[in-house]
Amino acid sequence: MSDVRIHNLAISLDGFATGDGQALDSPFGHAGERLHEWFVSTRFFRAADGLPGGTFGADNAFAERHEPGIGAEIMGAGKFGPPGWHDDPDWKGWWGPTPPFHTPVFVLTHRPRPSIDMEGGTTYHFLDATPNDALEQAREAADGADVRIGGGPTVVRSFLAAGLVDHMHVAQVPIVLGRGVRLWDGLESLEETYDIEAVSTPSGITHLTFTAKNR
Amino acid sequence: MSDVRIHNLAISLDGFATGDGQALDSPFGHAGERLHEWFVSTRFFRAADGLPGGTFGADNAFAERHEPGIGAEIMGAGKFGPPGWHDDPDWKGWWGPTPPFHTPVFVLTHRPRPSIDMEGGTTYHFLDATPNDALEQAREAADGADVRIGGGPTVVRSFLAAGLVDHMHVAQVPIVLGRGVRLWDGLESLEETYDIEAVSTPSGITHLTFTAKNR
DSSP: OOOEEEEEEEEEEEEEEEEOOOOOTTTTTGGGGTTTTOOOOOOOOHHHHOOOOOOOSSSHHHTTTTTTTTTEEEEEHHHHTTTTGGGOOOOOOOSSSSSSOOOEEEEEEOOOOOOOOOOGGGGEEEOOOOOOHHHHHHHHTTTTTTEEEOOOOOHHHHHTTTTSSSSSEEESSSSSOOOSSSSSOOOOGGGTTTTEEEEOOSSOEEEEEEEEOOO | OOOOOEEEEEEEEEOOOOOSOBBBBBBTTGGTTTTTTTHBHHHHHHHHHOOOOBBHHHHHHHHHHTTTTEEEEEHHHHHHOOOOOGOOOOOTTTOSSSSSTTSSSEEEEOOOOOOOOOGGOOOHHHHOOOHHHHHHHHHHHHTSSEEEEOOHHHHHHHHHHHHHSSEEEEEEOOOOOOSEEETTTOTTOOOOOEEEEEEEESOOOEEEEEEEEOO
C-alpha cells in the first residue's frame, strides 16, 4: 500500500507549528516567516518560484523530499485560508492561481463546497470527514502514489493519533514562540511506534524524522 | 564577574524536563530514567560513581562541562526531595551522604531550615529568596567561581526570565512525554537575547546551547 508522509513541518523549540493570531495578512500569526526561513532559502523552494540559487546542503535535501512520489495532499482548513474564508464563495486558497501542489488536494472542513480546478494540476476537494475516511478518498485519488498530510499541526496530530502516518519529517527552528498551535499535544509515547532520528545542520535547524516501526 | 551556567538539563521533544507525578520512589515522575539514559551512560557520570567505561563522544564532552569552574549551585525544592520533605526534619536530600556537588548548594524553598554539612564538600543552605537575591548569596559563596543553576525546570525558567543566565546547555531526548513540567513556558523570544547552537549526536540526543548575546 502507498505511504502516508509528512514533510517540512516546521516547529519552534517549544513545539509550536503555527503562531498566535492567524489572519489574512499573517498566515502564520505572530510567528511570521520565522519558522520557514530555512525552507524558502533552499534551492528546492527557489527553483519552484523560478529563482536561481539557494542552499544546497542538508536542509535542501530534506526540502526536496516534499514532492516526489506524492499523488494527493490532505490539508486542514487553516492551510487553505484565513478565519472566515468559508463565508467568501470566491476564495480559492492562499496559494494563488497556480498552487504548488500539482495533485488533488483534500481540504478538511465542516463546511464543504464544490471542487475547484486550478492551473498546474491542482484540484481542491472539500471534505467533512474523519482522518480514516479522508485518507481513503485521497488514496484513491493518488492512484497508487503516496499521500502527503500537508498540515497544519491540528490535522497532523489527528492523523498521528489515528496511527495513519508512515513517515514524518519535522524541522525544529531555534526560536521560542511562546504561543500558537502545538504539534506534540496528545501524542505521549510517540517514540514507542516510531523510530526517531535527529540531525542538526549548520543553519541551526534540527531535522527530526519519524519512521513507523511496523513498516 | 563570574558566569551563571546551566548544564545537562534534559527535556523531551515536547519540552518537559520532569514527568508527571514526582514522588519518593519516582524523582522524575512518569518520565522515569528516560530523560537521563544518555547522561548516565557517559564516562563522566560512570567515573563519578567509580565505574569503568562509558561513552566518550559528544554526549560525554557536554556532560563533563558540568563541574569545572563551578563554585556553588542553586536548586529548586523538587531537586532536593519529594513532595513532603519539608515535614521530615531528618531529610538530607535525594543525593546520599556524599552528594555529587562538592560545593555550597542553595536550595530554594519557602520553608528554610538550618544548613547541613555533607561529606565531600557539599553544604546545603536553604533560602526563601528571589532569583536575584539567591544569586547574590551563591556568588559570594562561590568566591569568584561560576554558579550553576541545577534545576528543576521551574527554577531554570525563573532565572532565565530574570535575565540572569549566561550559558545554558539543554539535551533534547527523542521521546514525547505528554505531561509534566515544561521548560519553555513564559520564555517567548528567548532567541533575541541568546545565540543558539544545535548539534545532534549518534545517540539521538540534540544538544542545544544558549549563550547570552551581551557577554
